Amino acid sequence: PYNILNDPDKDSLNIPYWIISFLRKKFLKENKNLNKFPKKIYIDRSDSKSGHKEMRTILNENEIKKTLYDLGFESLILSNYHFSDQVKIFNEAENIVGLHGAGFANIVFCKPNTKILELQSNTAGAIIQNISEKNKLNYESISVEPTEVTDNQLGHIHINIDILKKKISK
Secondary structure, three states: OOOOOOOHHHHHOOOOHHHHHHHHHHHHHHOOOOOOOOEEEEEEEOOOOOOOOOOOOEEEEHHHHHHHHOOOOOEHHHHOOOOOHHHHHHOOOOEEEEEHHHHHHHHHOOOOOOOOEEEEEEOOOOOOHHHHHHHHOOOEEEEEEEEOOOOOOOOEEEOOHHHHHHHHHH
């Protein structure tokens, strides 16, 4: 419903707040899920079935996961969870880290001030930042030059661990 200009790069920056509001009202109200989930999560995209998995990766992802684990984060593969669990995961989370991708769509369910850290190539769009701002989330990114760029948001990236730790500790 936000496709106005027929240009996804521009239209994704103009998602009307009513869409976020509708999703929150519809799925947070109805979510009676009693499961408990971690407060600090890393969105693990190892299950990605999009054609982008092999074209958009974090080259030092194992190091990222270990660092985050040491800081109290848990890696979650979102496809392992029912949609109602995903709603609750993001609603209960206090810190979310992940590579630019569709998993971040769930941030519409986050509470205000949830910390979001998007790892991205400097060619990726600003849709996650846009949703974060509209949802009053505490958004940060680590944006780096990609290697082997094949398309706008694609390319492999290497994340500096020291920068990651600084961003997490803010």
